[in-house]
Amino acid sequence: MVTRTINQLHFEDLDPIRFEELILSMVYRMRRWLQLDHLGKKGSDDGIDIRAVEELENGKNKTYYFQCKRYCKITKAQLHKIVDDFLDKNTEIPDVYTLVISCPLSKKQIDDFENYAKNNGFTTISIWTNSIIECKLYAEYQDLLFAYFGVNLTEKRNRKINSMRRNIVFKKRMHNDFLKSAGCKDRIELDERLHSPMKKFNKSEVLIRSIDDSDYPDNTLLEKDFTGYFKAEVYNFYHNGLQVIIGVKDIKVRQYDEVDNDKFEVGIIRVLEIGYLPFDNIIDYDYDGDEYYMYPHLYCDFINRNDPFEKIGYAYEHSYGWMIVDDDLVIRE
Structure with missing residues (x-):
């Protein structure tokens, strides 16, 4: 960041x-x-x-x-x-x-x-x-x-206050639109939602669009260079925004060795690559999408060259369900 x-x-x-x-x-x-x-x-x-x-x-x-x-x-x-x-x-x-x-x-x-x-x-x-x-x-x-x-620190402080108030309202609005309003119809659906946080969303995909992109929809998602928008799958809400799935990859992690106790060994696990999209960087959204991509469009401020994320994390599937990988366990090469 x-x-x-x-x-x-x-x-x-x-x-x-x-x-x-x-x-x-x-x-x-x-x-x-x-x-x-x-x-x-x-x-x-x-x-x-x-x-x-x-x-x-x-x-x-x-x-x-x-x-x-x-x-x-x-x-x-x-x-x-x-x-x-x-x-x-x-x-x-x-x-x-x-x-x-x-x-x-x-x-x-x-x-x-x-x-x-x-x-x-x-x-x-x-x-x-x-x-x-x-x-x-x-x-x-x-x-x-x-x-x-x-x-002018007063102006900066006022901007922070207004941003905080806006994000609280924006969070409630997104929760109302994106999350399923009905409860689980049976135990099976409840277990699915507990195991996979993405199951509680009404729609599984979003299109993340840069507010600076003026070429949509002429630029295509198949182009290799930066196009100003890309598709992602929703994963979960977090304290500061929305987590989205942007890929799948294998990473090296430190794993606890129960036999030797207090020692860590290096393992490779397949994970979901998670983009952390803060409310601050979501300017607005069109929940219904358009004739090209008929799912929610998130209009974002791309603070990085190619994306609006404050950080990238990982999630892996455990017997208890999908879990976020602790940052201190990831081996970054």
Whole structure:
């Protein structure tokens, strides 16, 4: 199954003042501040970009200083200079000093900076590196993530919610249309359904069609190249969609050896090849089909080049009935 990742945020694309404004917006929401100042915007910040004052329950004030450095990388000497420049311009040490830096720091750099600052009179040191800032944005400040970087997690979350709701309705609709509504007429039919899950379906075949295929029905199933549709047999519903039979093959599996106990031997078994078709990839279906293929047509998003499946599995016939082969037993060559 194809997955997507989001690239790391590029704080260096923000100009220094814009970077400070981002941090200011984050700091603003941290507390109910008695006082909050953005000192770095005018250029003469004395080593303090953001100053915040919190009033404690005992009536005393607690001072926080935030120094923002939009760097791509930094050296040990530069880290020491940040402390030295602050002490050259200030006589008051804050209760909490936070260095906000847009690049990664090694553990050695963090330990060295904290030790150097504490040896020069600082009491409580906090460091926000690029990964910490990014983590905070994704977890707590998603509107700022959109405002500064255009990453809209709210929209993605809404799409997930709508997809989940759609799939619940779609699942019920497919169950009503595809599964036999009448109960078993006798014990023989009950045993058949228990042994073979495909027996509970009204129709045994489906035509899986790509929503991007515009040549149907001129392209034929006999052609070797990808045609945009293919026939399959229904096997069963699973938690995320519909399982269909797309072939029969022999595979190597690990089988438990009851004589030697806890040992596995390799065997070859004939299995049904099962395509796992998630509801997400079934856009819609025409249950009656058409004059060419008079069984259900499933219109699907082919997320892979030739099929819409999230994975391929196997089922084998056991004395108790058809069973799915455990993935960890399959030997893939």
